Amino acid sequence: MTAISSGATTYIAQSVSLFDGFDGFVLPLVLKIAFVLQLFFVVPLVGGYLEHKAMGRMQHRRGPVEAGPFGVLQLVADGIKFIQKEDVIPRAADRWVFAAAPGVAMVPALLVFLVIPLGPGVFALDLELGLFYALAITSVSVLGVLMGGWASANKFSLIGGLRAGAQLIAYELPLILAAITVAVQAGTLSLVGIVEAQAGFMIPGTGINVWFVFPQIVGFGIFFISAMAELSRPPFDMPIGDSELVFGYMTEYTGIKYAMYMLTEYAGMITMSALMVVLYLGGWQLLPGVPMPGCEGAGGLFDCSPIGIALSVLVTLGKIMALVFVMVWARVAYPRLREDQLQRMSWLVLVPLSLLNLAVITVFKVVF
């Protein structure tokens, strides 16, 4: 293991972003911003379309069919509609906080895309503390939710915001504990490094390469459930809880501000899925132990030809969409939990389980 982790660190030092090939400061910066923005605006829309269609099919509906071929432009049409809507601010609302809240929620979701590696070199930034950064920045989003809940001057919004806050505190802990366990096993906090560590991870005593989901299936489950709870995705959508709280913290929001909240949710689905792909499902590796065509480097994942890069990106996106699909599936299959049941599940089940998981993996890591 030491050999692998040291190998990983040496490789990370060399791992360069696609955009580093350009000279100067401004051009790479512009390219990076464009890259992150297109990720933020395009991929969540694809995820949203997938949700509409998959959910429709499971519920004997057809989903969107009118906007564009097979309704693919439905979310774009929704966005245009939201822009046209009147921007209503309640008279009693705290105007500035009310207006700033959707932005505070959305910007962190945008910033996470900085560190998410879609393929070899296909990332805006490879931070040494990439995992730490990603987890820290996603937590900022809830601030926007709390602000919106408070500033709306609406009891339903207030309760929704408070629920969101309580939910974040409860599920941040198992989420981070599960992620730490992966970092322990990989020996690095760099997301690229974690992908590389998985490519080199063998079942002890054999030469069979597996992803971290194999030793950490419990951690994966904890991360998945916590991620859905943190995103307020059904069945954990109590902060919105349309049958109880009308629409929770979003009740008073209209038009583009509402759309920003919605986009934050879809972007959150993508970032959380991407994190799961990186942490547990081998990043852009197609199958464990199979080098990517056109790639060399550690585990056949780096130093790729353009075709190899394109294939890697497709593999990552495919895995992300598969996870999004599972989230949609959970939404279709399950009703909503109650607030106290949600808290109980976190503190009495997930937190102890993730601590146990961390202990077992650490011992495992030391022994082998």
Place this chain on the structure above:
Amino acid sequence: MAVDPNVESSLSDDALELFVEGADWESVVDAVEDDTLTVNMGPQHPSTHGVLRLVLNLDGEVVTKLTPIIGYLHTGIEKNAEYRTWVQGTTFFTRMDYLAPLYNEAAYSLGVEQLLGIDIPKRAEVVRVILLEFNRIASHLVWLATGGMELGSTTMMTFGFREREHILDLFESQSGLRMNHAYIRPGGLAQDVTSDFVERCESLLELLPRKIADYEDLLLKNPIWNDRLRGVGIIDEQTCYEYGVTGPLLRAAGVPWDLRKAEPCLGYDEYDFEVPTETAADSFARFLVRIAEMRESMGIIRQALDRLPDGPVMVADKRIAWPSQQALGPDGIGNDPEYIRHIMGESMESLINHFKLVTQGFTVPAGQVYVPLESPRGELGYAITSTGTNKPYRVHVREPSFVNLQAADVMSRGHMVSDVVVVVASLDPVMGGVDR
């Protein structure tokens, strides 16, 4: 009489508390200091079944008091019926509990028939039973669908409404309307069932058990569905009696009280069926009871189809029976040419009879009856008073939704806001019936 402490407190509370006004946000925040919050839920709220308004007193998220405020769907149907003939009454009462329209028609018609002292033909009786039981299934499907949706299970919503649509198709094929049929009338039925009626019923009986098994697959062992429903909204037998709660709520508390067994009309005593009961008295027990009731209803329909006799569907008495069987024209409606020829060209007496019946209607002997019927929501009773004219003197309806809704307070206290949604859903109130 033993009175539940909750009953007393809910009666003695200051009526002024019912008014929740818009307030300055600062004053709302100040009011939060004593840890209680008054929240207005409805009448425009996603989960209050139409236009029910609930005023919740909350301690944190725990409900300390729930006050249902009704009247937003008041239609004045009971009063209006006093100005309409006896036959026209059917078209009004079918619009009260719009999820169980046939029950309203049947209970009203049974009352009028009792006052008239007539027996309806056997065929009409059996067709009524078939359609009533299908209506029960359709109503329970809507309950399952909306209840599921309120708990966030949108799949149950689409599934429930999908199967209900098949049942409404059957109703439409027989009465011409999906809801508010005015198909069951004093004296029998508006018209005979179509030639493919039995076939349509058979295909539904083939389809529905599979679909109900699907719902059970989706929900019965679903951990979240179990967590949300079990132990929520408990109302025990004694409290049921005190509030007059009937229907699936009473049966879920372990009382096998079903008017089809207790006071059989429409020949229900000839059918072999069980009254499903549960003992947990919570929302999950009601879910089980309603699922079981759908199965029992299908058993009744099967037996009724086997014994469906030939014959008329309206009493022979020409002073009561609507004179004409409508023929089916290319546009779906039409007159009966043979009958028109008869009254216009052959018989002056028939024309007079037609004219009198259609414009003035028949008269009903003076008297008073109360007809209870086991609707999907409980005891649906029609208290009809006649003074011997062609219009009712008074029709009072004992609506199960209205009576059961009283229990929402005692069922919700001590639970969280989320559970109020479950409680109201498990009560299955239909505001058209509550407000009338």
